[in-house]
Amino acid sequence: MTMPEILEFTDKLEAQAKALTKEAFRVSWHMRGAINLDQTYALSSEQLDVLQDIIKENFEFTKETKMPFI
Numbered sequence: 025m026t027m028p029e030i031l032e033f034t035d036k037l038e039a040q041a042k043a044l045t046k047e048a049f050r051v052s053w054h055m056r057g058a059i060n061l062d063q064t065y066a067l068s069s070e071q072l073d074v075l076q077d078i079i080k081e082n083f084e085f086t087k088e089t090k091m092p093f094i
Contacts (some may be wrong), residue, residue, distance in 0.1 A: 047072070054079045 048064040
């Protein structure tokens with residue numbers, strides 16, 4: 025690999041790491057203490073997908089019922 029290719033590759037990895045960190049914080053916030061950040065990082069991608077689906081379902085439910093989504 026050339027130096028520019030290496031730099032491009034590391035930039036992509038850094039962007040992916042940032043996206044994963046942001047999603048881990050988002051899941052932890054929505055779980056409101058039921059799961060902490062360390063536990064979120066330990067989840068498999070399949071488990072994280074399931075939690076994200078549950079969060080989306082809960083958001084849609086609160087939107088439909090006009091309940092507060094804190």
